[in-house]
Amino acid sequence: MKTLTAQMSSDGRTWRLYVVLFGESGWPTVRWERPGPVPTVAERRRALAELGYEVASGAGWSWSEDSRDPDDDSTPVLLIAAVEVREREGGAA
Template identity: 70%
Template sequence: MSRLTAQMSGDGGQWRLYVVLYGESEWPTVRFESGPVPTGADRREALAYLGYEVVPGAEWAWIEDSQKPFDDSTPVVLIASVDVREQEGATA
């Protein structure tokens, strides 16, 4: 099983969780309705729906960016990432 990266991003509206698949034009994605940051359980369920799981011992890391690169007067975009792997027995 190879290790991959899942990321989640949001700007105060809808949240999007996706698994980065290099060389692919479309990545497995789940969208959350607007509201608070999805909980750890919400993210785990979304990853399982996509056929992935957090690598044991891995933790979500958060950074912030701005909607327009290098313009800190624009709204903040939060981006989280974590190492994931395909779920055992998953067909991807």
């Protein structure tokens, strides 16, 4: 079964989880309107199910850091998480 990438990121005010669909103008997205805490794995699993996806067998979340200005290490860090997902059988919950 084809896998896709789901990512979760925060701008310091909200968390967004989205499934990357290259070539599409709108990506399936869930938002948590809170700066913290980081959405739990269970919250992420439920959000993916709402969008019609599930974590691919054997996949795990990985985290990376980014910055709005990579040349200035004093700017706030942006956290980005990623995991491989697949469409759930039967689609969205």
